[in-house]
Amino acid sequence: HAWSTECRAPRSPSVLRVRSPVPSVVSIRRRLTIGYAAALAITIVGFGVILYLNRRSASFADLDNRLELESRLSERYLADSYRVLGELVITIENDTTPSLGANITPYFDSFRDDYLILLGKDGRVLYLSNPVAALSFASIDQLTRLAAGASKRELGTTTIDPAGGLVRYLVMPITGSDPKLGNILVAASTSSNAIAPQALLRSMLVIAPITFIASILLGYWLAGSSLKPLEKMVDELTEITDGRSLHRRLPVDARANDEPARLAQAANGMFERLEQSFAAQQRFVADASHELKTPLMVLRAGVERVLVNPNTPPESLQPLDESLEEINRMTELVENLLTLARADEGLSPLAVEECDVAELVNEAAETAGMLAELAGIEVRTQVPPGPVLLNVDRNRVRQLLLNLVTNAVKYTPRGGQVGLGLADQGSAVEFVVRDTGIGIAAGDLPHIFDRFWRADPVRSRESDRPGTGLGLAITKWIAEAHGGSISAQSRPGRGTIFTVSLPRQQQPAVVS
Ligand code: ADP
Numbered sequence: 001h002a003w004s005t006e007c008r009a010p011r012s013p014s015v016l017r018v019r020s021p022v023p024s025v026v027s028i029r030r031r032l033t034i035g036y037a038a039a040l041a042i043t044i045v046g047f048g049v050i051l052y053l054n055r056r057s058a059s060f061a062d063l064d065n066r067l068e069l070e071s072r073l074s075e076r077y078l079a080d081s082y083r084v085l086g087e088l089v090i091t092i093e094n095d096t097t098p099s100l101g102a103n104i105t106p107y108f109d110s111f112r113d114d115y116l117i118l119l120g121k122d123g124r125v126l127y128l129s130n131p132v133a134a135l136s137f138a139s140i141d142q143l144t145r146l147a148a149g150a151s152k153r154e155l156g157t158t159t160i161d162p163a164g165g166l167v168r169y170l171v172m173p174i175t176g177s178d179p180k181l182g183n184i185l186v187a188a189s190t191s192s193n194a195i196a197p198q199a200l201l202r203s204m205l206v207i208a209p210i211t212f213i214a215s216i217l218l219g220y221w222l223a224g225s226s227l228k229p230l231e232k233m234v235d236e237l238t239e240i241t242d243g244r245s246l247h248r249r250l251p252v253d254a255r256a257n258d259e260p261a262r263l264a265q266a267a268n269g270m271f272e273r274l275e276q277s278f279a280a281q282q283r284f285v286a287d288a289s290h291e292l293k294t295p296l297m298v299l300r301a302g303v304e305r306v307l308v309n310p311n312t313p314p315e316s317l318q319p320l321d322e323s324l325e326e327i328n329r330m331t332e333l334v335e336n337l338l339t340l341a342r343a344d345e346g347l348s349p350l351a352v353e354e355c356d357v358a359e360l361v362n363e364a365a366e367t368a369g370m371l372a373e374l375a376g377i378e379v380r381t382q383v384p385p386g387p388v389l390l391n392v393d394r395n396r397v398r399q400l401l402l403n404l405v406t407n408a409v410k411y412t413p414r415g416g417q418v419g420l421g422l423a424d425q426g427s428a429v430e431f432v433v434r435d436t437g438i439g440i441a442a443g444d445l446p447h448i449f450d451r452f453w454r455a456d457p458v459r460s461r462e463s464d465r466p467g468t469g470l471g472l473a474i475t476k477w478i479a480e481a482h483g484g485s486i487s488a489q490s491r492p493g494r495g496t497i498f499t500v501s502l503p504r505q506q507q508p509a510v511v512s
Contacts, residue, residue: 032223037216044212048204055197060168063188064155067170070111070186077107078177088178089126098180100127111186115143115167119182123148126181135160147171147185157190166190229260237267246275279345286341289334296334300327329466336470340451343477350481355394356387357429361422364401368409368418376414382421390429390502392482397502400478403471404433404498410467411496412437428484431500439492448488449476475500
């Protein structure tokens with residue numbers, strides 16, 4: 001059960017992670033559509049109700065106007081007729097029932113659909129229009145009583161049974177005419193006037209859902225299309241994974257001044273500042289390590305001079321020795337830091353040339369042999385007999401192999417084995433450094449290439465395994481700068497295998 005880790009994408013200590021917010025875009029779209037639909041439904045219903053009520057009251061007003069006009073015309077007609085005829089109400093011989101003169105009634109018959117009742121002064125009915133005559137006796141009686149009951153002009157609504165329904169009526173006493181005349185009632189069923197608002201309601205009930213559904217679809221599409229630039233932006237932002245992609249900018253439509261364009265501008269401004277501060281930080285590390293190099297060299301030279309001076313008291317030798325060790329460790333640290341800082345800044349171009357990597361592996365094996373001898377470890381090498389030519393930066397690959405080999409020796413107890421292998425795979429060359437050492441825990445494996453990461457930081461300073469925690473970070477950078485990759489497999493207590501694969505066809509370096 002070997003654990004392994006594969007490192008393809010370059011990792012920087014400051015990783016900017018943007019979680020893909022695609023689901024939230026979807027939910028904004030849904031929320032917008034629901035909100036829009038609700039607003040639209042309220043508007044449509046409100047508009048419909050107001051329109052209906054308005055239409056209804058307007059049609060009642062129309063009806064009232066009609067009744068008013070009919071009653072006034074009737075009154076005028078009666079007055080004119082009276083002036084001409086001198087008598088309007090006649091009582092036929094042998095009949096006690098008075099009635100309207102036969103030459104008057106055709107006029108009233110012309111109000112074809114409306115109810116008209118004319119009463120005598122004594123309250124007796126003088127004339128009933130045809131629609132009234134067609135009503136039931138009870139309804140005629142009801143209307144007649146309404147007509148008789150009013151002493152002045154009166155407007156109202158009543159219900160007549162069974163078929164008449166709601167009826168609007170106007171009663172008024174007739175003046176300026178035959179004194180035998182009493183009240184006149186004109187009335188009309190509201191149902192004829194209700195048709196307009198009801199038809200309106202019906203057509204609204206048909207049109208509203210269609211409008212509603214069409215608008216929702218349109219709204220959904222609109223919300224989606226207005227969020228599209230946002231989705232694109234999310235994709236672009238997701239691409240910006242670490243400090244090295246900070247030079248990227250979101251595309252900004254210069255003509256647009258909408259929210260997405262402003263967001264893109266704001267994000268670009270942020271990237272600008274981030275890029276600057278990243279660059280400043282890298283510059284600082286590079287400058288600081290560079291400035292530290294010379295004083296460290298002077299220090300080392302001084303300490304070495306005192307160490308070899310025969311006049312140096314023997315009791316000072318040990319502290320001086322320890323100082324020298326610390327100075328060496330610091331020099332290594334400063335050099336490693338400078339290497340990484342330069343690499344981050346893109347100031348470490350590879351000096352690529354064709355070289356025999358088999359020779360480099362043999363060289364590394366020799367160094368490993370010397371280190372291993374002191375540590376009581378056996379070194380085995382498995383390298384093809386002939387030269388293996390590859391376009392690489394010789395010094396960088398040497399550094400890569402030495403890092404892996406020194407680690408292998410460092411983390412393998414006495415009596416263990418360290419193996420170096422080289423395999424030509426045609427399109428790529430594979431370097432393998434294996435050991436039978438302490439191994440790396442599965443949980444630690446993903447971190448070993450991180451800068452300053454060490455499995456046991458407490459032991460690091462004074463232990464038998466000193467180190468800076470930068471070796472593998474540099475190793476990984478070298479592999480990736482060559483367009484290759486590095487992976488590690490390990491079983492705690494059993495050993496570790498590092499595999500570096502460098503392609504023959506040099507792709508443009510992923511890491512500067
Ligand atoms: P260091 O200077 O500490 O060796 P590296 O970057 O080279 O720094 O390695 C990081 C850490 O990875 C080490 O501290 C060690 O815990 C672990 N490691 C590296 N190589 C091996 C190995 N061959 N066997 C076991 N652990 C290893």
